[in-house]
Amino acid sequence: MLALFLPPASPSPFLSFNRFPHISSPSSIPTTDLLRAASRRLVSATTKTPQSVSTMATEEDNVGNIKRQLAKIFDVSLRTTVPDETDVEPLVAACAGKFGDYQCNNAMGLWSKIKGKGTQFRGPPSVGQAIMKNLPPSEIIESSSVAGPGFVNVVISKNWIAKSIQNMLIDGIETWSPRLPFKRAVVDFSSPNIAKEMHVGHLRSTIIGDTLARMLEFSNVDVLRRNHVGDWGTQFGMLIEFLFEKFPNWEEVTETAIGDLQTFYKASKQRFDSDPVFKEKAQQAVVLLQGGEPKYRKAWAQICEISRSEFNRVYERLGVQLEEKGESFYNPYIPNVIKELTDKGLVEESQGARVIFIDGINIPLIVVKSDGGFNYASTDLAAIWYRLNEEKAEWIIYVTDVGQQQHFDMVFRACKRAGWLPLEDNKYPKTTHVGFGLVLGEDGKRFRTRNTEVVRLVDLLDEAKNRSKAALIEREKAAEWTEAELEQIAEAVGYGAVKYADLKNNRLTNYTFNFDQMLNDKGNTAVYLLYAHARICSIIRKSGKNIEELKKTGTIVLEHEDERVLGLHLLQFAEVVEEACTNLLPNVLCEYLYNLSEIFTKKFYSNCQVVGSAQETSRLLLCEATGTVMRKCFHLLGIVPVYKI
Structure with missing residues (x-):
């Protein structure tokens, strides 16, 4: 029977915030040296x-x-x-x-x-x-x-393996962190649009981006976690005018009054498409907003804040931290960036628009629309300029679906032509698009609810927690837990199951979302791994020994072949994290973690008695080393460990 307990809850993470429609196209793993x-x-x-x-x-x-x-x-x-x-x-x-x-x-x-x-x-x-x-x-x-x-x-040498593990237990697992050839990176991920719900289409960007940031941070890289929120553009004229019309006292309107933000957006869009008078007012509102009219700026800020409150519910559940620098942040930099690119001879006139032609690609990169407005490419070029020149980033990583591969490839190649980036892909500073596939339903199509709507991410996470909680209540020891403990355990297992089910797949592939599979306590699932970690902690507790004292006085000896196999795998943790960082592939770390659990359970623990054996001290230290590495893997994957059986 499993009774799983957690360490004290960490403080709630602070907030932050897709740029393009969630569509699919081929991509390739970024190559690095x-x-x-x-x-x-x-x-x-x-x-x-x-x-x-x-x-x-x-x-x-x-x-x-x-x-x-x-x-x-x-x-x-x-x-x-x-x-x-x-x-x-x-x-x-x-x-x-x-x-x-x-x-x-x-x-x-x-x-x-x-x-x-x-x-x-x-x-x-x-x-x-x-x-x-x-x-x-x-x-x-x-x-x-x-x-x-x-x-x-x-x-x-098994003696060197043993000594290295023992040193890690004393000095900390940070001594095993990779040393990468750059110091600062920007990871651009999640990035929903203001006034739209976060749904399952945002799941992969948020989870993958957070894990990449965590792995780079563990590798002593200064990571700037950036949420490039869609908080600027023509749609805000529509939203602001609809806010004025629906709520005469709009300055006092609350999130509760607006209700479902996605419904509010759809209603304003329907009005925009069907009412020419409203459409004209909305278009004028955009001009006033971009011109800095205080009333319109205040209404815009209010809509953004209501959206952030909704997004924050998702980020808190996922334990994800981001710093928002949305489209509006980079907007003031666009004119000078376009001027610099024009002065360098990159920008040309084409059918009334200003564009950059990229060799080998039939369509140009539009940087100024025919009506004089800016677009995604304008903003992304300005963002790269800012990140290179102001934030001094050496690696800029964009985590979006594979459908955006061509867009980013064109933007990156424009930056190389401008001399902002080196022509060689293996030199710094550099930019990389981290593509990922779709989340599918049981029917093999994009994951949706029965009424064909996309699944709201907050509802999906709540269901994972509730299913986890129901399974835990069925266990006999559930009666021993307080309600707070049960809630914490259900969150750790439920949210961890969703994350691991995503991360264990190569990010470039589609995967099928299935609650029953991801919450299974057998096989390559977070539930299985969390339970395995809890068992390791239980072995140490049942020994009655003070593991901190054993670290100081005990010695690891790898005489049994399965002890050596476990020790060697533990010591390979550092190079696995480095490989995962180098190729931006979280599934490499997931595979390592699963194999570690299998080696411990099916080889070491099955064939090497721990408590009561002549080798008890050495084997308890091996248990502690395994638990330490597992906890660090969980942390890098954004999963909260559980400690008791």
Whole structure:
């Protein structure tokens, strides 16, 4: 029976706020060279002869990243093996073969470069043998061997694994955070439109964007979480005039009086489309609003504030923090940005509009409409200019559906033509569009309610919590909980289930929304993972030992094979987070977390008795290390852990 308890509730997160219709089109995973660039920065540039690398780690190193440590070791060997080849970077990868834990794959590439140059080598295998022979002494490597066409396999020392885990328990898991080759990033996500409800179409942007921000923040990047709210444009003339008409005392109107904001928007749009007099007044209202008329600015601010209150209900449930800088914020910068682009010869006249032509794309990027107004492209160009020049961002990441891929590709290419961004995709500053697929219903079509309306996100989250609560009440121990505890547990499990069901999929694919599957306590679900974490905490409590004291006095020993398998997987956490950050793929972290839970439960715990065994202290520390890594994974995924069975 499971009785799940949470740590004290954290303060409510502060608020913030899609730009385009939720449509689908092909996309591709962004390609980056972050790992390679970081490796170049970390490895020795001058070492020519083998030396001990047992103490080579510096403040800049990620001490928990095995791949980085091995790259440093193999760099020493490569510079000794082929001293005349100066542009050789270690190609190190984890492997699941029987020959080792990691592999250096440089031999074949090196042979293609050096054959015919009078070398003493006779093929890739002999190059691999030399690389292995020239490896400097290291406490990290237990043994090495060469397989196939020169692959150098290494087995990681179980003593080094144990020591590294023990150091993490003492110094904190932050010592395992990645070191990325940039310091500041903007993550632009969620971004609903004012006066429209947040619905399931916003779910993926909000959840994926928050997780990317969390992973980058853990990696010591200064992340500017930006909510590019649709709070400017012609629709506000329509909304303001409808507000004036429907509520004579509009200055005192409240969210309760307006009621459902989506209904209010639809009613104003219907009036705009059917009444020419109202339409003319609405168009004039836009002019007055953009001209700074106080009455219209105040009405606009009031509508925006009512929308924010509605959005905040969603963000509070999701535990998502954003800082709003909407379309209106960048509007004052647009004229100078357009002038700069015009002065550089990028902007041309076309059918009364001012556009930028992009090579290879049939349609131009319209930056000033034929009526002289600005649009999404105008705002996005101004936002990039501001983020590069004022906020000093090195990486600007946009999290929207894949249907917006072409728009952002055109905007980014215009920025490159302007000289704002380097032409090479792997240099900084840079911009990346993080596309994602659709949320589908059981019928395989876009997820909607029975009356074909899109699903309101707040209703979806509340249903997840209520279903979770109902399942918890069925358990015998539910009677032992206070109502507040039950509410907290239901929220953690319900909201966590929704998030994980989204994040575990490759973001580029569509996925089917199914409450029964995501709330299942078996399989690759948040519920299963939360329960697994709670069991780990229960093992430690039942031992009666003070785990904080054991961290100071105990020693981890990895004698059993399943202890070593668990230890190695724990130590791979740092490089997994780095991979997830590099490729902007949260599902990589989800896969790691699920595999960690499976290794702990089906290998370590099944075959290695903890409480009452001769190895109790060591195994309790392994339990604590597993729990620590799981909690950090939960945090990066925006999921609140539970602690008791």
